[in-house]
Amino acid sequence: MRYVQLRAFHYVAICGGFSRAAEELFLTQPAISDQVRKLEEEYDILLFNRHKKQVTLTPEGDRLLEITRRLFDSEQQARELLSESRVMRAGKLRIMADSAQHVLHILARFRERYPGVAIEIRAGNTDNVIDQLFSYQADIGVLGEIPTGRDFETVLLNSTPISAFVCRSHPLADRTSLRFKDLTDIPLVMRERGSRTRQKLEEAASAAGYELLPTIVAEGREAVREIVASGAGLGFVSVAEFGEDSRLIRIPLENEGQMMMEEALICLRERRGGKLISALLAIAQEFSAVQD
Template sequence: MRYVQLRAFHYVATCGGFSRAAEELFLTQPAISDQVRKLEEEYDVLLFNRQRKQVALTAAGEKLLQITRRLFDSESQALQFLSESRALQSGNLRIVADSAHHLLHILAAFRKRYPGVRISVRAGNTESVVNSLYNYEADLGVLGELPTLTHFACELLSSSPITAFVSHRHELAKAGRLTFADLTHHPLVLRERGSKTRTKLEVAARSVGVELKPAIEAEGREAVREIVASGAGIGFVSLAEFGEDKRLVPIRLVPEDQMMMDEALICLRERRESKLVHAFFEIARKLRST
């Protein structure tokens, strides 16, 4: 087994095809195909199903990809270690967050201090944030809770209760407060399953004997916001994420104590001392303490 063969396999798997892998590695497609073929032949294993110019990982390929992700991430970390000063001048930092709202002040401070670092931020729910970190598809994550898994290092960003909200034209706009029993009489707009906000809301409701049933289920916080703004029902969000929107009115949910949302910055523990990750954590910690 040679390094070039593993590298060829890894790039085909992560890029989604031989042509794209060749482009990424500045090689020809036949050269990439030859390296993967030799790897398969040498160990008598099929790593890709090849059908009509499309490739898909086999079960063996999926397992090998888990290993090569760690291998090439470690290679990247070694490179960062050997060129630490350059990492903070022109590195790449990938973030996946259940809400970018909690990062805005940190991003601004980080960009001011390290203007050469390229940052990408994408949205995800709890499940996709955790999976992205495990699969080395992101360096940092933001979750609506403090993770209990020992694989993660974390920093608390904020803590706030879940609030209901409605359109300013809704009949409940001046209600001030709502109980779970009140919610059963109105259409509810809930996030997709896997959302921590929805999970905490449903658990708290069940604890007082109420089962919440969505009239509308929407993927993503912004989708819920727009649907509620149209007057279609009652939505839910952590108070810290409610923001300013004249179309919407927040309504306190009681009891609040079971529905506190902790937003946490997390990373795999093994990556905590990576130069860029460490720098981002330090800025987050300093801003929270001020």
């Protein structure tokens, strides 16, 4: 087994094809194909299904990819250790967030200390965040519920209840609170399946004996906000994420204590030693200590 063969396999797997892997590694496609072929022949194993122009991993390829992800991430961490000052001057930090506003103050301080580091932020629900961390496509996650298990290092950012919200012209806009019973016969705008906000809300309503049926399902918090602002229905959001919007009115829900959303920064525990990851978590802990 040769390093170049494993590297070729790894990049074909994460890039989704031989051509894209060749571009990423600045090699020719035949060279990449030859390295993968030799690896398969040497161990008499099929790592990729090749059907026309589609390339997919076999079960054996999936298991090998789990290993090479750790291998090449460790290599990256070693490279960072050996060139720490350069990483902190010109590295890249990838963040996957269910709501970026929870970390804006942390990122502002991070940028003050490490102005040369590029920051990439992408949006997704909790399931997306977890998937991206496990696939090493994100370094840091921001999500509305601390995951169980020992795979993650976490820093709690805040904990706030779920509330309803409507546009200012909505018939319920003057209400000081709402019961689940009040929500059963009005149009509801809810997040997609996989949203922890929706899951906690539905669980609390079910425990109270009610089923909340959405009239509109929208992917992403901003989409829900805009639909509600148009007057199409009532939406739900954690208090920390409501923000300032003159178009909208927040209305507390009954049993708020049963619907607390804990927003946290998380990373894979095995990647905690990465210089950029450690630096961001340290800043988050500084803010957390002040709040305590």
